[in-house]
Amino acid sequence: MIKIKVDTQKPYEVLVGKGLLEKSGALSLDLFPKSKAIIVSDSTVAGLYLEKVIKSYKAAGFETAKYILAPGEESKNLQELAGLLNFLAINKTNKSDLLVALGGGVTGDLTGLSAGLYQRGIAYIQLPTSLLAAADSSVGGKTAVNLPYGKNLLGLIHQPSLVICDPNTFETLPDREISSGAAECI
Numbered sequence: 001m002i003k004i005k006v007d008t009q010k011p012y013e014v015l016v017g018k019g020l021l022e023k024s025g026a027l028s029l030d031l032f033p034k035s036k037a038i039i040v041s042d043s044t045v046a047g048l049y050l051e052k053v054i055k056s057y058k059a060a061g062f063e064t065a066k067y068i069l070a071p072g073e074e075s076k077n078l079q080e081l082a083g084l085l086n087f088l089a090i091n092k093t094n095k096s097d098l099l100v101a102l103g104g105g106v107t108g109d110l111t112g113l114s115a116g117l118y119q120r121g122i123a124y125i126q127l128p129t130s131l132l133a134a135a136d137s138s139v140g141g142k143t144a145v146n147l148p149y150g151k152n153l154l155g156l157i158h159q160p161s162l163v164i165c166d167p168n169t170f171e172t173l174p175d176r177e178i179s180s181g182a183a184e185c186i
Contacts, residue, residue, distance in 0.1 A: 006159075012160060014165065016165045037100050050066060071106075081114060081145050085118055098124055100124065101125070103133070113155055126163040143155050144156075
């Protein structure tokens with residue numbers, strides 16, 4: 001496993017290594033003992049990895065809940081933001097709990113923004129599953145949703161507490177997604 005320290009006002013680590021999804025609960029435990037983990041994912045990514053992540057968090061002693069959104073940029077909007085914030089309230093999420101963004105940039109942006117707004121800021125972890133999310137949107141704390149008048153118009157900077165990148169997730173990406181992610185990185 002590779003550890004990269006991100007030096008911000010509130011420093012955090014990016015962990016990179018094959019098989020880390022199965023260890024994500026244990027890796028989160030040092031930062032969040034006795035917490036509830038709300039795992040946010042889109043339906044495509046959830047079908048591939050959600051059960052593995054839930055199992056990992058439960059094995060580490062976390063209570064878990066899941067919030068599933070539709071895949072794609074269409075979910076990065078005010079209605080979905082309100083839906084997630086209401087879900088957090090209904091599930092009595094508090095400051096000692098954490099959000100877990102399992103997916104690409106849309107999921108990471110929506111989860112991070114929700115974490116920054118809910119109760120004036122709670123912790124969140126990024127589990128990027130696309131090349132672009134791993135290289136860009138999961139690191140740096142840029143969070144936002146789109147408004148009808150443009151992309152990323154409502155947002156804030158809210159750094160994750162931890163980023164866990166498992167390159168095994170890239171194996172399920174279509175070639176076009178790998179190519180476009182690599183082009184963005186370049």
